[in-house]
Amino acid sequence: MRRVAKLSAACIATAALAMTATACGSTSSDNGNDSSSTGGGKGVKIGLAYDVGGRGDRSFNDSAARGADKAKTEFGGSIKELTAKSSDTPADREQRLSDLAQAGYNPIIAVGYTYAPAVDKVAKQFPKTSFGLIDAVVPGKNVDSITFTEEQGSYLAGVAAALKTKKDHVGFIGGVDSPLIKKFEAGYVQGVKDTNSKIKVDTQYLSHGSDTSGFASPDKGKQAAQGMLDNGADVVYSAAGSSGNGAIEAVNGVKGAWAIGVDSDQYQIPGLAKYKNSILTSMVKNVDVGVYDFVKSVKDGKPLTGTNTYSLEKEGVSLSTSGGFIDDIKAKLDAAKKKIVDGSVKVKTTP
Known part of the structure; x- marks a missing residue:
């Protein structure tokens, strides 16, 4: 009509x-x-x-x-x-x-x-x-x-990062420091810390306030990820739109490092095919x-x-399994998901 x-x-x-x-x-x-x-x-x-x-x-x-x-x-x-x-x-x-x-x-x-x-x-x-x-x-x-419930899916991404890091040092890149993207950060950091409180988490936002360029600046994403990698992080999760493509590219250049994708199953995206073996998982938002x-x-x-x-319970958010890189930690991820769904773990929406 x-x-x-x-x-x-x-x-x-x-x-x-x-x-x-x-x-x-x-x-x-x-x-x-x-x-x-x-x-x-x-x-x-x-x-x-x-x-x-x-x-x-x-x-x-x-x-x-x-x-x-x-x-x-x-x-x-x-x-x-x-x-x-x-x-x-x-x-x-x-x-x-x-x-x-x-x-x-x-x-x-x-x-x-x-x-x-x-x-x-x-x-x-x-x-x-x-x-x-x-x-x-x-x-x-x-x-x-x-x-x-981005925070719930990001919590699982944090659990995966904590279980896969070899340096006890991971990173989070946000496109814009908005309340929405801070939900991703909050869930991710909580998932990391609940799994291993000793792990260091670096956080960086690419733009601020009403400036939304952080969602469409792959060069900024690449630079931010490179800085985290140089500082010792070996797993980087980006919630930054197409800027995250740059972060994935940077991670691909470091042996043993992992990227965590967002929103889409980025392992399956043709335009990112040459980097897919560095994509640990993606926090898929349906x-x-x-x-x-x-x-x-x-x-x-x-x-x-x-x-x-x-929600996570309704499969509104989830972790992708493409590539099989998290198959070995599936039981622990399933246990974490169960705790969120049954309410025994309350995931924060603010850092």
Whole structure:
């Protein structure tokens, strides 16, 4: 469904959106990557507003893309993708969502917590359009707030790091020092310390405050990881979007060191294939499941609303086993998971 408007206005909005895509067709997130995939006139019209990095980040945004792609394959229709820039203002994010709504896309998924203020405002302006928001909570009769227990999955990553380090020294790299990414840090550090309190944990953030460039700067990720490795760490976990790709590259250059990936199973990502033997595991965050569930609910005429949390118990987060590098510690990881699920271990959400 679309907001009630004159047909001519909707056509103008669609045309304007198409012109934007033509003008901003760069693959660089800083230049705005706008692309579309069409599947005919029937089915669902999915609007995807990515965070910085966009489709192709091999991490967070790609997970959201997989969910939309699955829905499009099953239900038909089309996907329109717009990507945030590191220089975005709140008004830019609002405009991106408004453009999708005016062009008749429904549902619209805002990928990332930075869209929360924009969703809060734009959803009220388009009450007949369903909005999905990843990683933040916004009240609204037409908003599905899709959240995850990142701290729980990161706890298991910390347990794995503690069991695999040979130097009793590990690292954590965060993209931006936001409350969301601090959940990753908190869980990881707790998992490490609960396993072996003597292990040293280095922590570094790549950008701060409203600067989101830390999610799309592989060079900064590589530099941060290299610094940790030079300082003696031999396991590095990155929660930093495409910046984590740089960290994985740095780890690959050090014999005996391990990287822990995030969001997607990064061992399986073709673009990281030459580094895969250095990827111990990945803390998989099933954004694709949340996106798919939301799109399906809209397609079925019963849009999900409120806050829907994908926990460790519900397999919303997990550790990947690709490569078989954690097979030898599976029993200990399963025991740690059981303690979280049954409540005997409470995982912190702040460092």
